[in-house]
Amino acid sequence: MNPYYILDTIAISNGVHKPFDCTDCHSSEYKAYPHKSELKLQPLSNCLDCHGGDASFAKYKFEEIEKEFKKSVHYKVYGENFNCSKCHSQHTYVATARNSNNVLDIVDYNNKMCLSCHNDMKKYKLVSGHENPKLVVIHDWLPNQELHFRHVRCIECHTEVKDSLMVSHNILSKDHAVKKCAECHSANSKLKASLYKYQNLQKRSENGTISSILTNSSYTIGTHQSPLLKLLSIVIFIAVLTGIIIHSLFRIFKKKN
């Protein structure tokens, strides 16, 4: 039997669709066993059939996501064949990024969506028709590769940031991916608009009070500046320079006398 047809029932009961019966989406004729083989050919509803135009899902902005997705490299190359469930398993999906407080869990869950194809030779070839490039090799240029892979999501660099969406879903082709270190490693880090955009992670990205920074459990060079210490260091620095200038003026002045 095709291994992709066997579902992890525990994962289903943890997923977002756990309140539903199988036959809520699949034909009610599946209740008879053995199932009729032609049932498999019956068209299924897609995500937007339920989630689109429904006020209770408005905050997820499914329509806008679809619009963005249609600009993505996945849609451009594979068209309608590439649907939501290629990444978001309708059976087991969990909204980790919105709910977890643990960055590493969010990153891990998210990256596994990409890796389920991009790190799976068989699956990747089935969809794309060509060999899967080795991720470790094509990311060779990235310093501390392993650290990056564990601490940020693939989509941090590979999606366009869109203010109105948590994740824009416009997956960019690799020529348009972020490659400049300072896009993240800067006071105005891109990560604030992507990974740290979620409410549950928000306080990590606030560059305001010391306490909010101090309770931070992630550290990115350049993004973590304490305004108080910065001000203090500038004041001390100017004081020292002033002292030196005054002292040297005295030396010059006194010499002339």
Add this chain to the structure above:
Amino acid sequence: MGTTDKIYFYPLWLRIWHGFNALGIIILILTGISMQSSIETPIIGFNLAVNLHNIAGVIVLLSYIFFFAGNLWTGNGKFYRIKKKGFFRNLVKQATYYAWGMFHGESYPFPLSEKRKFNPLQKYSYVLVMYFAVPVVIVTGIALLFPEIIIDKAWGISGVFMTAILHSAMGFLISLFLIIHLYIASVGKSPLENYKSIFTGWHHI
């Protein structure tokens, strides 16, 4: 000037250490500011700044070991010994000289000799920098190179963050030292005298 008022203060090994240390520290300060403030110059981008910072860090670590060992073996370390007696009095005396005495023709309160290489203020700041700030910056720097060895959280605060703050605070202290060090060095027989000494090893009394 006769040869009698010259002392061979800075032996070759010390000058070599001083040179490497100075070079390393200057690179560390410049690249450190560039990373911390995320100022990228066209010449030094973020990744180059990181690499240079790491390399210069290793240079300073090695030169520190050299300095420490040199001080133990050659007896140069004795110049860094601080006595409890007169700790504050001597400090004030030297500071008063810089702020007042030197402009009023007062004589040098702590004339240098073979037994006394540093004035009290100089000695205290050297000890503070070389036996406190630099070791702390080296240890925290190594920790940041291998963040997995840092404890995750202490008192609810991220360990990496605390290490980073300590690292940059000490870096800042060292940069202040460097500026003052360079300036005070110009207070000598003539403004350029002391700079020459650290190249030749000979100090004019």
